[in-house]
Each structure stands twice: as C-alpha cells, then as structure tokens.
Amino acid sequence: MSRRLLGAALAAAVLAAGCASSSKPKPAPLESFTAQLAARPVWNASVGSVDFPLMPALRGNTLVLAGGDGRVLALQADSGRELWRASAGTQISAGVGSDGRFASVVTRDNELLTFEGGKLLWKQRLGSRVVTAPLVAGERVFVMGVDRVVQAFDAIDGQQLWKLQRPGEPLTLLQPGVLAPFKDTLLVGQGPRLAAVDPLQGTLRWEVAVALPRGANEVERLADLVGPAQRNGDVVCARAFQAAVGCVDAQRGSLLWAKNVGGTMAVGGDARQVVGADASDRISAWNAASGELAWSSDKLLNRDLSGALLLERAAVFGDAQGYVHFLSRDSGQTLQRLSTDGSAVVGTPMRAGDAVIVITRKGGVFAFRPE
Template identity: 50%
Template sequence: MTTGFAARLGKPVRVLMLAGAAALVLAGCSSGPARPKPAELGPNNALLDVRPVWNNRINAVNFPLEVNVSGSTVTLASSDGLVAAIDARNGNDLWRVNVGAPISAGAGSDGFQAAVVTTANEVVAIESGKVLWRQKLSAQSFTPPLVAGKRVFVLGADRSVTAFDGQTGRRLWNQQRTGEPLVLRQAGVLVPFEDTLIVGLSSRMVGMNPVNGTSRWEVPVASPRGTNDVERLVDLVGSVSRLNDVICARAFQAGVGCVDARRGSPVWTKTANGLQGVSGDDNLVFGTESDGKVIAWRRADGERAWQTDRLQYRTLSAPLALGRSVVIGDSTGLVHLLSREDGSPLTRLTTDGSAIAATPVVASRTLVIVTRNGGVFGYQPN
C-alpha cells in the first residue's frame, strides 16, 4: 500500500466482556463506598477569552464515541443509529443518515466515506449520507473503524483485525489474536502511520501490514499485573498522541508509554492508573488519571513535568492539547482549559449539563464538544 494510506486520515466505560462472546462479565458496581466529592472549582478566572460560535444536536450518546476530524468536517454518531457529518466552520449539517440499528462504535471517516459498527455486529459504510454497504462481523466492536487508503479496518472485541474494500465491502483479510479472556467495552487503538496500520492488541502496540494484516513489529506498553483476569486487564485505549515517528498511548489502569513506530521499538513506559487516552504537544504528553488527576509527562523521557488535582473525582475525558491549553471535559458538562505549562486553570466552558461524551477535538480552529445528551458545541477564541 502507498503512502496515501496515511494521507487520508487526533463517563468512563468500565464494562468488561468475555473476548469473542456476547455475555457481559462485569459492570460498574452500584454498591460499596460512595465516590469522593469532586474538588471545588472556585471562580472561573477566564484567562482565555473563548466564545461559543454555534451549536447543533444529535441524539443521546451512550457508547464510547470518538469524533472524527477530516479537514473542516467532523463526523459523529448517536446511540440510536444516527450518523452525521457537520461543518465545523458554521455548525451546519453536511448530511445525516440513520443506519437502522443502535451503534456500538464510531465514527470513522476519511472525509469522503464514513463507517460505524452497530450492536448487531455489522460494520456499515456511508458515502454522501447514504449507506453504501454493510458486512457482518465475527464479534462486537467498540473501536471506531479506520477509513484509509480506500479500505475500512475494524478492530473486534475478540482482538480480531479485519480489512474491507471501501467501495464494495468485500472482506480482504482477517487476523485473529488470542489473549486475555477479558476485554474492555471501550475504544481501543487503531490508527495509521505512513504505510503501517497501528493496532492495540491487549497490552501491545502492533504495527501491521495493511495489505494483508501480517505483523511487522510488536512493542509492549505495559505489563499485566495482579492475580486475576480483571486485575491483569491492560488493553490499550484511544486516543493516542503522535509526533513524527513516535506514538504515545495508554494501557488501561497500567501505564503510559511511547513507541517509535518506524523502528518498532519502545521509547519509554511509565506506570499510570488511568482509563482514557492521551494527547500531547512537541514537549509533553498529557493524561487524566482514574481519580481525576491530570498529569504531564516529558515526551523525551517520560519523566513527570507536572501534576494537578484541581479536577479530582470529576470523571474526566481524555485530554486535547490545543494551543497554550489542555482541554478536558467532565461528567457535569463542564469543559476545562488548563495551562499546558503547569496545569493551572485558564478558563472553563459550560455545555448542557450532561457528561462530556467524547474526547474534545479541533477542526478549522473550532473546538468541538459533544455531550451525552447529544449536544454538539463549537467554540473559538476571541
């Protein structure tokens, strides 16, 4: 495959599943000690002047949504089967379509074709607002399909990776990987790097040949710990941070690490107890921990640059590095912009009061936020 492969392409879910099975094994417990009270925020310092510029709406989002950015277009989906492409410059719909079944993973897009996975275990391809094709999968998927190089790639909950022809839906290849008996009901890692497909398989970042699915290299990001299957669960979770040849990712409740994707070699790994993906800039990698701490690691060596507990116990999204800020959503519908230099608060934004449903994204200089109630909000600095 040519380098065009890369050119066509940035409420924590704690449910665990038996790999390759439909039965739920473990969900968030309702009993036990009460969750600690979130830290008080204090007054909004408003050190950044950020204004709302538009809002739109989809329906409720109750799955691990990832908002896809391609140029000025953001593609997203709601739980009831709605898939929408929105112009980030003005918030207007480019198209909408309902795929006819609830959605479990999405959305993926290359700007021309979009794809989602339904709870009926079907991958559905969409073009110009119309369903192009659908294909049955061998297992559920919670990771948005990757649309790139005129192909659609799907990471299954059974740790299978499947490639489909983008125009016809013909199955091109399938690779199956055995591993731990439990997997996360949460988006994993499935991203392009030049002519390599980067996939998170259990605790390992794997570079695959997108033409046939063969493995080119594998690098562990964390090591399983504990004495039972739940404690040893270390699946890689999206989103990732890429700078040149280095891709940094989080292993669920185990660690954060960076891998040289050209050489297929580790750069560094650090123990960390987080649930969401990471973001970064030229110097730092940012992450949110399971207790609401926000941490910045030095990109060069993984040493900790700063940590803040100002958002502790607020159930945070994965971060977005944006300009001089780190953007993070919480479970009350607030969006926090922290200084990327030291984690101090710069400003915060209010949405519709429901939890932030996806990692914040930026498209055409517009910060786009999606909530669990289906609110889609665009913000720009003054």
C-alpha cells in the same frame, strides 16, 4: 458466547459495579478563577443521545458524527452547517470512521455499515461486538472487535480483504482501543501492546509492549491500550488501561518510555508534552521526549474527566457535569471554564482548525474557539 467475549462482558460488569458504588468519592468543588484565556462559542448542533465514547471523524473541513440512535451526519467543522444526514436504522455501538468520502459505523447487532454522501453502500455481518470506531483509509475499512480481531473490507463493495486473529488475553476491555494509521502502516492495540500491521496483507510487522500487566487475577492484569492514541511525527503515545502511559517510536517499532500510572481515559499529546488524568482524575503532564513528570494537579479530582486534548497554551478536559476545562499546560492552573448542556462530556475533545469540539451524553455538539 466465546471466552473472550465473556471476558469482555465480565470486565465491563466489574468496572460498572465499581462506578455504581455508593462509596464513590464526591467530585472536587469547582474553584474560583480569573480567566486568562478568552474562548467563545462558535456553533452547536445535536446528534441525539450518545451512550458510547464518540470521537468524531475529521477530514479537512468535514466533521462526521454518529448518535446512539443510529443517526449519522456530516457537518462543516468551521460553521456547523449540515452537509448530509443518514441513518443506520438501529442503535450504534461504535462510530464513526470516515476519510471524507466514505463513512462507516457498527451497530449493536454487529453489522458494519458504510455510507457515501449519506447513501448506504453496503452492510457486513461481523463475528463479534465492536466498540472501537472503524478506520477508513485508502478505500479500505478497518474494524477491530472487542476480541481484538482486526478485519479489512473494501470500502466500495464491502468485500472482506483479510482478517488478523492472534492469541490474546482471556479478558479484553469493553472500551475503544487503538486503531490508527501511521504512514503505510496500520497501528492496532493488542492488549497492552501496540502492533504494526501491513494494511494490504494483514500481516504483523512489529509489536511493542507499553505496559507489563501485573495483578493477582485476570481483571487486575487487564491493561488494553485505550484509544485514541496521540501521534506527533514518528512518536505515538497511548494509555494502557489502569497500568501505564507510554510513547513508542512507530518508525522503528521501539518503546521510548513508559510510566506506571493508573487511568482509564485517553491521553493528549504533542511534540512537547503528554497529559492525562488517572483513575481519581489527578492530572499529570510528562515531558514527551523523556517521560519526566512536569507537573500534576488535584484540582479536578473525581469529576469523571474525559480524554485530554492539548492546545498551544492549554490542556483541555470535559467532565461529568458538562464543563470544559482549559488548564495551563505549564502549571495546570485553570485558564478558562465553559459550560455545555449539563450532561457528561463523552470521548475526547477534538481540535478542528482553530476550534475545540466536544460532545455530550445528551448528544450536544459544541464548538468553542479559544482566542
């Protein structure tokens, strides 16, 4: 096992030990509220149990999902109707990326699999474990390992096109990182830095540090960028694990602002606001242009909140008991609360048209329509 992979496993063990501590604070009780936002269930489906932070791939009206047991399926986002179904034949460690035609997942055996319309096209053995969902764009499949090595493959035949391997930190985070498109550029998280890569050649264009890690040891200095990143126009915002939240001008390759704040889950953002929960689930909202704090809320402390989604009126979070919270983006006040299947909401809620889609640990896929 390489030093980087050992480091990733060590970091995961440290984090897991912290989560399993008997002294973990009790979650804040749910407050009573008067609903100020109507929302109704639209459809639900099942993808099997999900033991990784699943972020579905949405292209047009096609929603592609993957379950931990290896099933891969495509649904109509507006109705939940199944379009096709496939199987990886083994457990999945990261999924799923799709451009609407091709869909790719990575198995726990470190194999990259690519499907077209439910048919397996090819497999490729990878050199390290993968926990970040592949990105499929421009008939290419991009993959980033826990060692932060980035590779590109031809989506049609699986031929490796390039590989980018850079010096990195001795420890890396066993949690999905940043791997996203931006115009003609591939954005990747490289430790606490957001890097721009030429998707055709695999060469570095620029990189910007979102956080400056500090600490007495390697675990405390762990500050990898947490995915998914949020893009609005030329601005891309992301969280650096337990270190900072920041926004980058991805056209110029320059840092706009960063705030030192802990936290482990992805932020939500748009042109007006960036919202996220810290390690204790204290929720903060920052002005997207300046980084100035707009408000903070302690209403959902220690409820193991998911990543954040921003709607026109609300910031949306899931929690460990399967509740979906709609909070006023002006004040943090509870506007609505919906239940799912009682298991934890995984990953980050997603917007699909006029619906909000959440996925639970039991594999429930729930679509709600705020009105």
